Amino acid sequence: MAEENFCIILDQVGKTVETPEGKLDILINISFQVRFQEAVVIKGASGSGKTTLLGLMAGLDQPSSGDISLLGKGMATRNEEQRSAIRAGKVGFVFQSFHLLQGATALQNVMLPLELSGSDQAFELAQTSLEKVGLAPKTHTPVEHLSGGEQQRVAIARAYAPRPSILFADEPTGNLDAVTGHQIADLMFDLRDELGTTLVLVTHENELLERGDRQILLESGRLISQ
């Protein structure tokens, strides 16, 4: 299949870190591709390297070996500033702990990445995005006054607002109860269907694992199956 059909390509990617005990390989020779609009779920035991892999795929970190292409651009040799420019507006994130700005309202949290990427429609786009996640009535509520489920909705609205090509999610339902987790999963996949976003998820939740188009299994830093 031609390379332009893939939004992410990993080629022999490895990640090694220095520890007091010596070098530690976190990821070893990982190679796979993610197609546009695909929903890929990464699973594995604790310490298997899932979060590191997600970070590398999103361009948050550099691999120690191999190469990664994100949206057609090689990431291995680019510095953080250049990778940041590639991410801006094209990549969204949803985190387990929501990571919203305390002291800011739901609307302001959603506007933030839009404004950082220079959008002059930040206000309107953020409002629309919040409506989509069902939080229109709480637009001006400071996020610390929202429930866990509502905070994760704000995070999803923030992630989808710039209409990103890819959305990376790290255990998005990990801090939520089963019912709320289910609602959040629905929301993420519905929006992905509606907007045609590629979804890369790290999760332990069976429901999310089953809803992915493909599962990538890691074990001790090695790719076991995909």
Place this chain on the structure above:
Amino acid sequence: MKIRRATIHSYWLMFVATVITVSIVTSSQLITGRIGLLLDRQASELLAADLVVLSTEPLDDRYREAAQDHRLEVSQSLSLRTAIFVDDSPQLVELKAVDESYPLRGRLERARQVTETKSTSEQGPVRGEVWLDSKLAQLLGGNLDLGDRQFVASWLLTYEPDRGGTIFNLAPRVLMNLADLADTGLVVPGSRVQYRMMFAGEQADVTVFKNWLTNNLVPGEEIQDLENARPEMRRALERTRKFFSFAIVLTLVIAMAAIAITARYTSIQEMPKVAMLRAFGVSKRKLLVYYLRQLGLLWFSATLAGGVIGWLSQFPLQWALDGWFGRSLPQIIGIGPFLTAALVGLLALSGFSLPFLLNAMATPPMQVLRTVVDRRSWFRGLMISASAIVAVFLVLMLLMQSSLLAMATLMLILVCALLLPVILGLMVKTLLLSSRRHFWLRQYLLSRLRASSRGAIYVMSGFSLVLIAILLIAVVKDELLGAWQAQLPEDVPNYFMVNIRSDDVVEINEFLKQRQIEASAPYALIRARLAQINGVRVEDIKFDHPRAPHQIIHTFNISYAEALPDQNKIVSGEWINDSGDAQISVESGVAERLGLSLGDELTFSVGSSVMKGPVTSIRSVVWENFKPNFYLMTNAGLVQDLPQTWLLSATIGEQNKADLKQLLKRFPSVTLLDITEMMARVQSLVDKASFALQFFFLFALASAAIVLLAAIQTGRHEREVESSLLRALGARSRQLYRVHILEFTLMGTLIGFFSAAIATLAGWAISVYFFNIEYQFSVMVWVYSVVSASLVLTIAGTLVSRRVYNVSPMKILRS
């Protein structure tokens, strides 16, 4: 000790804050203790006797007879100010004439030359000789003219027991034999002379004689014994102590704020550890023991370090204060100051940090599962506040030794501490109201300041408190000095001529006119004692004001003039009119001390005459303007026939200095006061006081630095996580850099404005209510405050948190 830049350990900051607190207290206790010790040591010598009677009129000889009947030794002295000539320039001196028995207690010290070894002497000069202060050393060995007589300047007088410190003596001493005084012609009716009769003997005899004396004194005579020796010195000492207390308390507030902020930071850092230990089943009791041991160790080591620093820091202060009280400050032997400092350190540390750590201990074990910081309950918040208030109160009580003063200071600190977060919060909220359509960058910055989880407002409040204290110490002091100088008119005369006899007024005026010396109109001085108020003897009146007794034994100089003197203001009533009726105008301070109001009938005794009249006006007077000022003024008709001397001020240039010698030869009773020298002396005292104050300012700055470090460290983790998030969301380095710089600048500007406003208000209150001078509003206070706060915060914040700008976005996935 190695401090890692990224993570300065919270205990280390708390340790430094406690060291500073202990240093401040040790240093201040040592220095005030040494001043006190000097006074105690000198107490027995201060009088050169066991008991003294003072008066401005010659003392009755029956006192001498009665004292001898009580088996007491008696000595007499007399002192007055006069002028001598040194290199053809007039020099004001304090002339003291003593008899052969002087001193009854203590010894005189003298030397042949400044460089020669001192020797002690049981007696003063023999007839025909004078002893001189070291300032007049160039006259030693020669002849000295005093009035109509010439004397041999035989010795340098290096120590005299009953002389106060140089702070109270503007003129150098000349000591002579009492038997020679009459020949000089210096004492004329109306001269400002102080007569002293001194008594010494067995304690029991002194006590019995004192009782007899108390019942036989006439108005205007005053008894001094070891308990009330040198009241002016004690008052000056009290003023000095208050002055230092003001600086010390403000500096201590800053240091304690540093402990509070670092303790809060420590508690935040300890929460995850506590949660983990609690989850593993460690009991609260064990945790308490653990933390008490930690705090105990911290207190002990901080007390040792602070004690050493405090002990060392007394030396520069000693240099600043040496000479104020006549002698070098004695060394303190004992551990009192160190114990007090240790106790203050313990109170501050336990009052501020223990509740925070107890709060940390209340961290639910669930926190190991959830990263959300548990919000402290109202009760725990209340406990923390109550404990801090009690600690501050106890520290203030310990240092001020007055519950009223401690309570007033505590109230002031509380009002500030309560108002600061509210007002700063409102300022941020008001700024937040504008433009909801854009978040980045302004609204984002404001939301960061508002974020309660970071406690930014409290940190800002702490820093504000520090800045207010620093502004009050550093800037308001200059404002007060500036205001005082601004009140000095351009044409300040450089000489006062006092003790002019009525017969000489016209001649002296003529003398000055011939030599084209500019002089003021002469003012008459009628020396009078207040005898009755509304027909009641002053001795029978119970005054509320503590200084009233001093006031009623004071001999007033009453004057008269047609026009209200320059820089006098009528507070109530009307200025003296030419109706010819008896009218008295009273200075507002005297009116307050004696509880006088308009219409009160005052009776004065002037020699053997009596003068009376109603209070028709109350005036405020600017005493610092170096112009002739009077407590009491009246209409000429009432007093012009009474015995009086005259006073005038003159501006005498270099070219006329030689004329002064001639003037004093012709009019030996006239005393010249060199105002320029007095002003220079006042200025030098202010400079020394400023130095001492600035020394404490160094402690304040060190505390401020700790507050700043703790404040920045407290929010560092959140900043890193947030920067990482912004990076993940696509923010560039320069955007992060800008946001941090702007955040610190905005914080600094808000703090600067707010602190300047409070400092201006406090400066105004202090000027008007404590120093009685008009406050000069200064834009510079605002400029200093805003520029320094924003610069310091921006530079320090940028340096300390520069790692934040380069934080990896991966941190957000791992946090």
